Structures are given as C-alpha cells and as structure tokens.
Amino acid sequence: MKELTAIDEVDTFIEENKFSFIYVSRTNCSVCHALLPQVKxxxxxxxxxxxxxxxxxxxxxxxxxxxxFTVPALLFFVEGKEVIREARFVQIEALREKIGRIYEMNAEE
Known part of the structure; x- marks a missing residue:
C-alpha cells in the first residue's frame, strides 16, 4: 500500500498503474479503519x-x-478510468466479485 499525500501523487499513481485502487479515509473514521484490512x-x-x-x-x-462526499471511499481504476466506486458501507463479497470480473476481463490485454 502506498500512501499518497498530494493530488499530483494521486494522479500519477492512477496514470502509471494499469490497475489502481484508491482508498480514501479519515483519521477519526472507525468504519474506515475496520474496512481497510478487509479491502487489503x-x-x-x-x-x-x-x-x-x-x-x-x-x-x-x-x-x-x-x-x-463520505468516507471510506473506494475507487478502482483500470487504465486511468474509474470502473468501481463504493462508499461508507461496503459489502466485501460483492466488491470482491465486481473486482474479479473487471480484473479478469482486462488481465489478458
């Protein structure tokens, strides 16, 4: 996991990786801290x-x-394009399935 501390770092991260997943959190967000290990x-x-x-x-x-507009916010990008956006209350199994489908469709390219 790479911590991104500037907007240009976020932009570069999304541009340079075919598959990039951005996890946006806040310090005092208990849901954020509970969800991050599951996302990892x-x-x-x-x-x-x-x-x-x-x-x-x-x-x-x-x-x-x-x-x-709320945290945690989970954004998945493929070749710089946002393909999944989830926020606040995330169903992990549904997220896993969505990511899996998109990943498999784009992995061979």
Whole structure:
C-alpha cells in the first residue's frame, strides 16, 4: 500500500498503474479503519492491483478532485478510468466479485 499525500501523487499513481485502487479515509473514521484490512485481503487475490491510501484529513482537496462526499471511499481504476466506486458501507463479497470480473476481463490485454 502506498500512501499518497498530494493530488499530483494521486494522479500519477492512477496514470502509471494499469490497475489502481484508491482508498480514501479519515483519521477519526472507525468504519474506515475496520474496512481497510478487509479491502487489503480482497486485493491480495489480485496481484496486479496497486493500492493507494489517501487520508482526506491531510489532503482535503481529494474530496473535490475525486467527488468524494463520505468516507471510506473506494475507487478502482483500470487504465486511468474509474470502473468501481463504493462508499461508507461496503459489502466485501460483492466488491470482491465486481473486482474479479473487471480484473479478469482486462488481465489478458
């Protein structure tokens, strides 16, 4: 997991990785802290997906840049295009299935 602390780092992370997953959290968000290990476990099944972590308390502009209204916000990008967006209460198994379908469709390319 790579911590991203500037908007240009977020942009570069998304541009440079075929599969990029951005996890946006806040320091005092208990749901965020509980969900992150589950997301890491899901992503461990997809070795080519790179995980970027953004603390919205430290990078407030992220909300406007990525249109984030609540945390945790989970955004999955394939070749720079957002393909999945989940927020607040995330069903992990449903997320795993969505990621799996998209990953398999794009892995061979």
């Amino acid at each position: 476990e899901v992503l461990s099944q997809f070795p080519n997906i790179q995980l970027g972590f953004v603390n919205a308390d430290e990078l407030e502009e992220i909300a406007g840049r990525l249109s984030i």
